[in-house]
Amino acid sequence: MFLGAAPREWRASLLTTMADSLESDREGLVEIAGAETALGSARLQSELTRSILQFRLFAEAVKEGSFLEATIDHASGTVDAPLPEIRRMLVPVGPVAVFGASNFPFAFSVAGGDTASGLAAGAPVVVKAHSSHPLTSQRSFNRLVQAARSAGSPEGTISIVYGHQAGRDLVAHPSIKAASFTGSLSGGKALQAIIDSRSAPIPFFAELSSLNPLVVFPRAAEARSVEIANGILASVTGSGGQLCTKPGIVFLPATNEGRKLAELVRRGAKKADGHALLNKRIFDEYVASTEATTTYGADRGGFWVRPSVSSTSTQDLAPSHTREVFGPHVVLVSYTDIGKLSDAILGLSDSLTATIHADKDDAAEMRPLAAKLAGRTGRLIFNGFPTGVRVSWGQNHGGPWPSTNSQHTSVGVSAMRRFLRPLAWQNAPQSVLPTELHDLDSDIPRRVDGKLTLPATA
């Protein structure tokens, strides 16, 4: 039996069994991840909760079935120009390679959303474990394999490989039909080069860096400077700033309230206790990118660093300010007028997120900027903060380059679409069609002769 050919109900139950299996080892998983990542118990507990939720949400989506985009066009036309019957749905692309990320030992690693969405799509998953948390990876893998076995899933439903070379071999392997990756631009480009040299290249869904601009409008700064400053600090320093959605550049008005807000952020960063970063590469790059503006707790040993704030203005914005620095670093940019703000923002790379803090009276100036930012990001946030990505049906985590994943999300239900492709059957006998395309009353939404129809039970 192939995973993709198994009944949807069964595939949903496989995902639920995996969720249960992870839940049953919660304390063990969190403990081992704590030791390997220094991310702290509270964060790791909530990350594991999210991972488990993802398996359950995908199980729900698999049962609901509209992700298949099932479509039936009955035969029509005339005797002279007959139009054949076409039935279409999305099918799994085939086995996929998933690269674990350093900064999410659960939610973007072995038990992460890429694994869950791949299996939900019906694609066997081979995970390349991240070298920053091999034991967490192995323990997560053991839970998932045990669940797969107890659900009677075929051997190879999920596999794991370790090490740099294994990752390279994986994306080069002809049986692998898509790959997902969250990590550095250089790492992503190296994998892309291997994929490009395959005799049959495959889709590569990568998130490679993101600056995540945040703009505070004058009246918002006036009304909520303390609240916004605390929010920025929490968003920049949480998880040691090692989140792809961390706001890396913040635009503040050159008003008294804007300056006060900047000062609150700088003071808060100075008082903050700092954080141990995930690995030596991230630590070295953080030190190299920020040494002019911060001091390190070298006495604390390991990869311990303090938050760092760099301040400038739209006039003095330099290339060094507009590169992602992974870790608890933020660039504060003061702007004097909306024109300069707009120019500065449109000069940045596109981002996974963009955030606007604006009050009602800022609306006239805010709206044109929001429209421009909409063209440059995958998620537009209002009066909130980009970190803490809700896992839901409508979430979008992706966006224009430097995500190669520019037309799909890696978080939320439609993440499954990355591992699916359309297949059309023309005049096929029912015996070769998937049950979802049979003439029977359907239990999933389908489009029949152009008309979207819901199942009778819905």
Added chain:
Amino acid sequence: MFLGAAPREWRASLLTTMADSLESDREGLVEIAGAETALGSARLQSELTRSILQFRLFAEAVKEGSFLEATIDHASGTVDAPLPEIRRMLVPVGPVAVFGASNFPFAFSVAGGDTASGLAAGAPVVVKAHSSHPLTSQRSFNRLVQAARSAGSPEGTISIVYGHQAGRDLVAHPSIKAASFTGSLSGGKALQAIIDSRSAPIPFFAELSSLNPLVVFPRAAEARSVEIANGILASVTGSGGQLCTKPGIVFLPATNEGRKLAELVRRGAKKADGHALLNKRIFDEYVASTEATTTYGADRGGFWVRPSVSSTSTQDLAPSHTREVFGPHVVLVSYTDIGKLSDAILGLSDSLTATIHADKDDAAEMRPLAAKLAGRTGRLIFNGFPTGVRVSWGQNHGGPWPSTNSQHTSVGVSAMRRFLRPLAWQNAPQSVLPTELHDLDSDIPRRVDGKLTLPATA
């Protein structure tokens, strides 16, 4: 006003106006295309009809609105762990580059499906005209521009460029956000290389060649040898064999009926009158690929060639048999048993289409092969022929490599998806949201808190 921000109703009417404008110049367009392509009036009439239908079908889809995948997740969660509101829909990627193809002066050129689906998605389109039919391109463009002006569409809704270098400059231009191309593998790879060297690479949807295997099972050959032979001949020689869905390799049983069928194809090809190919490159490649097996009507001048049939067996299958030859050429391969057939087919490149002719009594042997072919193609056809692609909601024209367009179709309603990307709004004021995501009763299908809902009028 931006095209993508215009109301859906208006965008639908723009597409309808374009369809009407093409229809109003039908005779002129067909005449000029006939002179440039030698494809003949009947074929060109039906191709133009298809192009016009495409604009009308996309207009219908734009009005219907489910292509937007509009999704609303209301705020929820707890006071301690609030979940923000997320609203998502697909938005245009931005201006797109469309490359006209030599073999479809209408349906895959200026007035083709890529143009129609791009505009339907809300993306301004820049077409690179194919050098094989510049006058047809210009005349089609004039019709579309006139329609755009009369509909009050923004300048730049549709543009045209000519020449090799202009095409290269086009995909390199930072304002272009996606590109589509139907043509040769070498041409596609050259464009891909330019795209890869952009500072921000873009999605490239290309169809680069396809072998389109067709398999005849023993009992089908027995029951319908004349019908199948005639169908193969028509499918191989129609439009001079210059279709990306032409069945390039046909597997026939090594039975008396199979041999009879092969003989009917060979005799029919010998009697056929031949065809003028589209341009010198196609002519030269056809001659170079087939000279051992056919004679040319050199006396007819121009790019005139005769159909060509090459015969072999699964044992003697050589690399020269399994490369696409553009033009009226087919390779007939006899097989002695299903195991050898299966091995031979799985040794081929993936294809846009795969076709099976099987009768009821072939079913037991046919089904496993159909399952294997399903993994290697974008469209699986039963007891029919792959040429003549129905334009409908469920059509899929794409598939695994050598289409880079492996997860999307270039024909049918969902072709729009290539020029769309998801965007999520978090806690956005209604004033910045598209109307489709407002709290009002919707006139399009939407997913609200996970539940797919149809408009009340549906």
